[in-house]
Amino acid sequence: MGDDCVVKVEKTNDAIGNNKQQNKKKKSPMLLGKVESLGKLNDIYGELNEVxxxxxxxxxxxxxxxxxxxxxxFTKPFAESLKQVEGRLQEMGNLLGAYVSRQSASPITDVGTPITTVKPNGTISITPPASEVGNDEVEVTDSTINNCGITRKRHSKEFKPDESHTPSYKKSKRSLIDDYLIKDVKSSQVVDRTPSKSEDEDVFEVESIxxxxxxxxxxxxxxKWKGYGHQDNxxxxxxxxxGCEDLLFEFYKERLKKQEESYTEEQNYHRFPIDDNSKEILFKAxxxxxxxxxxxxxxxxxIVVSSRTPTPKSKKEVDALVEKALYSRxxxxYLSVVRxxxxxxxxxxxxxERNKQLAELRGWERHINFICTDTACLSVENFIDLxxxxxEFHYINQSQAxxxxxxxxxxxxxCECEDCSSSKSCCxxxxxxxxxxxxxxxxxxxxxxxxxxYECNNLCKCGPDCxxxxxxxGRTVGLCIFRTGNSRGWGVKAMENIKRGSLVTEYVGEVITSEEAERRGHxxxxxxxxxxxxxxxxxxDQNPYTIDAAKCGNVSHFINHSCDPNLVVFNVWVNCLxxxxxRLALFATQDIKKGEELTFDYNSGLKRDQAASFSTFTGDFLTPDKNDKIKGSSEVILKTPKGNRGLQYGKTECHCGAANCRKYFF
Incomplete structure (x- = not known):
C-alpha cells in the first residue's frame, strides 16, 4: 500500500453548488462538527498510509x-506482519471510502479539504526485486515503491545473457546489484515499480572460477556463469x-596441481598473482x-621418536613459508620449501600421536609389572615407530590349561636331602x-x-634356598620389551649383563591339545x-600337547627368532611330573651384555636330517654333534621343543641377520 492508495474523490461543479446551497440551509453545529471530524479522520488516515x-x-x-x-x-515474520497490516489498512480504507461516498451523495458536507480514501482494489508488494529473502515470503502483486531508483552494475566484458534465462538461487551465488536508492516521498502520486523480467535476470550464479x-x-x-557458455565468461x-569461497578454494587447488605437473626440472615455476583479499583461501588450498x-x-x-622434536613453527612462520614457496621460480x-x-x-x-603412544606404553608397563610375580622389573620402550x-595379549605368570x-x-x-648339591638320592x-x-x-x-x-618340588624336604x-x-634379570628396527615387531633385550647359563625366563602360554594346535596352526x-x-x-612328533603363547603369555612372547641365538630351551619338571x-625354560648360551637383544631358535625341534646343514650352538654347552656319547644325546634334537607346528619349513622368511642365517624358518 502506498500513496497510490490515496486518491481524490472528484465531484462535479453542480454537486458542489448543490451542497453549498443545502449547507446554507442547514448549518447545525452538530452536522458541521461531524463533517470536520470526518475530514480530520481522512487526513490522519492519509498520513498513516504515508507512514x-x-x-x-x-x-x-x-x-x-x-x-x-x-x-x-527476522525478515519472513516481519514481512508477514506487514502483509497483515496492509490487509487491515485496506479494510479500513474500504470502509472509510464507502462512508465518504455516502456522505458525498448527501447535502450535508462542505469542507475545505477534499476527502481522500483508499482504492478499493489496491494491493502492496513487500518483496524486493531479485531478493533472496523474498523467495521465502508470501507472494503479492502490484509493487508500488515510490521513486525507488534501482542500479544494477555488472562488471563484465561483452557479456549479454539470454533474456529468457532465469538463474536459480543456490548456495554459490553472488549478485551484481548495487544498493537500492530510496528517495523521500514528496508527492501523493505513486509510480508503479513492479519488478520487471530484466531486473530479475541481473542475478547470476557462479559455476566456477x-x-x-x-x-x-x-x-x-x-x-564461468552457470547456464552460459565460456564465451560469456x-x-x-x-x-x-x-559467497564464492569454496569455488576459490577449488580453483587454487587445481591451479597449484597443474602448475606442479606442468614444469620439468629445467623450467622455472610461473608465479601466478596473489590476491591479498583471498590470501587466506590460497594458503589453505x-x-x-x-x-x-x-x-x-x-x-x-x-625425528619425533628420537626425543629431538624441534619446536613447531607459528602460523605466521608457516604462512611466510607458503608465500615463499608461491613466489619461488x-x-x-619450491620443493625445498614444500618439504x-x-x-x-x-x-x-x-x-x-607420540604423546598418546607414550601414555599408553607407560600404562601397559605398569599393568604388566602389576601382574608379573618375578622379582625383576620389566620395562617397555619404542624409539622406532608409533x-x-x-x-589382544594378556600377561600371565605360568602356563594355563x-x-x-x-x-x-x-x-x-x-627327596629328603639336606644338601641336594651333593646328594645321590635327590630328585x-x-x-x-x-x-x-x-x-x-x-x-x-x-x-x-x-x-x-628335574627340580625339587613341594614334597621335598629341602628349603627354598636349595x-x-x-x-x-622365576626371572631374576631385568628385561625390556622394545620395538625392533628391522621389521621384526617387538623384541626383548637385556637391561643388565647376563652370565652364561643363567635362567632368563620361562616360556608360558595356554597348554592345548595337539588337535587344537593343528587347527590354530593353519x-x-x-x-x-x-x-x-x-x-x-x-x-x-606324537606329542599330545602344545603351548600356544599367541593370546596369553609372559615376556617370552616377544622374544624373536635367530639362527644364531643367545638363548636355548630346556625341558623342566617341578611339581607336575x-x-x-x-615346563620350558630359556637359559643364556653365552654372556649377554646390557642392551643386547635376546633370541632363541624357533627351529630347535628340526629333525636331524633337516638340521645337519645348519650350524650348531656354540659355547661351552655340549651340543649333540660334539658329544653323541652323552646319554640321550643321539635323539636330543628330536626331543627338543619346537615351534614349527602348522607351518611348513622354508615358508617364512628370516630377518635375524646372523652370519649363519638360514634365510627361512618354519
Whole structure:
C-alpha cells in the first residue's frame, strides 16, 4: 500500500453548488462538527498510509543491505506482519471510502479539504526485486515503491545473457546489484515499480572460477556463469565474488596441481598473482594441495621418536613459508620449501600421536609389572615407530590349561636331602638324571642341549634356598620389551649383563591339545607367524600337547627368532611330573651384555636330517654333534621343543641377520 492508495474523490461543479446551497440551509453545529471530524479522520488516515509506505521502503532497503547474508528468521515474520497490516489498512480504507461516498451523495458536507480514501482494489508488494529473502515470503502483486531508483552494475566484458534465462538461487551465488536508492516521498502520486523480467535476470550464479590475472595492480578472476557458455565468461574483482569461497578454494587447488605437473626440472615455476583479499583461501588450498609421502612420514617419525622434536613453527612462520614457496621460480627451491612445510605439519601431527603412544606404553608397563610375580622389573620402550601395545595379549605368570587339558600340580615323589648339591638320592637322580645347576644357580657346563631338568618340588624336604630350585623362583634379570628396527615387531633385550647359563625366563602360554594346535596352526600359517611350541620331549612328533603363547603369555612372547641365538630351551619338571607336560625354560648360551637383544631358535625341534646343514650352538654347552656319547644325546634334537607346528619349513622368511642365517624358518 502506498500513496497510490490515496486518491481524490472528484465531484462535479453542480454537486458542489448543490451542497453549498443545502449547507446554507442547514448549518447545525452538530452536522458541521461531524463533517470536520470526518475530514480530520481522512487526513490522519492519509498520513498513516504515508507512514506505512515509508516503513515498507525502509524494510526493503534493509533487505537489500543484507542480500548476501539473509536473515529469514527476522525478515519472513516481519514481512508477514506487514502483509497483515496492509490487509487491515485496506479494510479500513474500504470502509472509510464507502462512508465518504455516502456522505458525498448527501447535502450535508462542505469542507475545505477534499476527502481522500483508499482504492478499493489496491494491493502492496513487500518483496524486493531479485531478493533472496523474498523467495521465502508470501507472494503479492502490484509493487508500488515510490521513486525507488534501482542500479544494477555488472562488471563484465561483452557479456549479454539470454533474456529468457532465469538463474536459480543456490548456495554459490553472488549478485551484481548495487544498493537500492530510496528517495523521500514528496508527492501523493505513486509510480508503479513492479519488478520487471530484466531486473530479475541481473542475478547470476557462479559455476566456477577458471583463471586469475593482475592488470594495473588489480587482481581479477575469470568467472564461468552457470547456464552460459565460456564465451560469456567475465573478469570480476574479488569484491564481486562474495559467497564464492569454496569455488576459490577449488580453483587454487587445481591451479597449484597443474602448475606442479606442468614444469620439468629445467623450467622455472610461473608465479601466478596473489590476491591479498583471498590470501587466506590460497594458503589453505596450498596446505591441502601438498600431501606428504610415506618417506616424508617415516622421516618425521624418526625425528619425533628420537626425543629431538624441534619446536613447531607459528602460523605466521608457516604462512611466510607458503608465500615463499608461491613466489619461488625455481622448482628445486619450491620443493625445498614444500618439504620444510610438510615436515613442520607432520611434526605437529605426529607429536600428538607420540604423546598418546607414550601414555599408553607407560600404562601397559605398569599393568604388566602389576601382574608379573618375578622379582625383576620389566620395562617397555619404542624409539622406532608409533606402534601401540598389543591389545589382544594378556600377561600371565605360568602356563594355563586349555580345553581338554589338565595340569597336575601335586607331585607324587620328592627327596629328603639336606644338601641336594651333593646328594645321590635327590630328585634328578631318582629320574636317572643329574642336578643341572651349580651353587650359583646357573647351568653346569656339562649339561648338554636336550638334557631334562628335574627340580625339587613341594614334597621335598629341602628349603627354598636349595640349589636345585631355580626355574620355580622365576626371572631374576631385568628385561625390556622394545620395538625392533628391522621389521621384526617387538623384541626383548637385556637391561643388565647376563652370565652364561643363567635362567632368563620361562616360556608360558595356554597348554592345548595337539588337535587344537593343528587347527590354530593353519590360522597362524595364513598370518605368517606362530607362537605354538610343541611339548614333544617324551613322544616326539606324537606329542599330545602344545603351548600356544599367541593370546596369553609372559615376556617370552616377544622374544624373536635367530639362527644364531643367545638363548636355548630346556625341558623342566617341578611339581607336575607328567613326562608330556614339562615346563620350558630359556637359559643364556653365552654372556649377554646390557642392551643386547635376546633370541632363541624357533627351529630347535628340526629333525636331524633337516638340521645337519645348519650350524650348531656354540659355547661351552655340549651340543649333540660334539658329544653323541652323552646319554640321550643321539635323539636330543628330536626331543627338543619346537615351534614349527602348522607351518611348513622354508615358508617364512628370516630377518635375524646372523652370519649363519638360514634365510627361512618354519
Amino acid at each position: 506505512f509506505t515509508r516503513t515498507k521502503q525502509a524494510f526493503q532497503l534493509f533487505k537489500t543491505k543484507i542480500f548476501f547474508y539473509p536473515e529469514p528468521d 577458471v583463471d586469475i590475472a593482475k592488470t594495473q595492480g588489480q587482481v581479477t578472476y575469470c568467472v 567475465t573478469w570480476e574483482p574479488h569484491s564481486n565474488l562474495t 596450498f596446505q591441502a594441495h601438498i600431501i606428504p609421502s610415506e618417506k616424508d612420514r617415516q622421516n618425521a617419525i624418526q 625455481k622448482k628445486e627451491r 620444510e612445510i610438510l615436515q613442520d605439519r607432520l611434526l605437529i601431527e605426529l607429536n600428538r 606402534g601401540l601395545p598389543p591389545t 586349555g580345553e581338554g587339558v589338565t595340569i597336575p600340580s601335586d607331585p607324587v615323589v620328592g 634328578p637322580h631318582q629320574m636317572n638324571a643329574m642336578v643341572a645347576f651349580n651353587r650359583y644357580g646357573k647351568l653346569k657346563q656339562q649339561v648338554s642341549l636336550g638334557t631334562p631338568i 640349589v636345585n630350585r631355580v626355574v620355580q623362583k 590360522i597362524y600359517d595364513a598370518q605368517g607367524c606362530t607362537y605354538l611350541f610343541d611339548l614333544d620331549y617324551n613322544k616326539g 607328567d613326562p608330556d607336560l614339562p
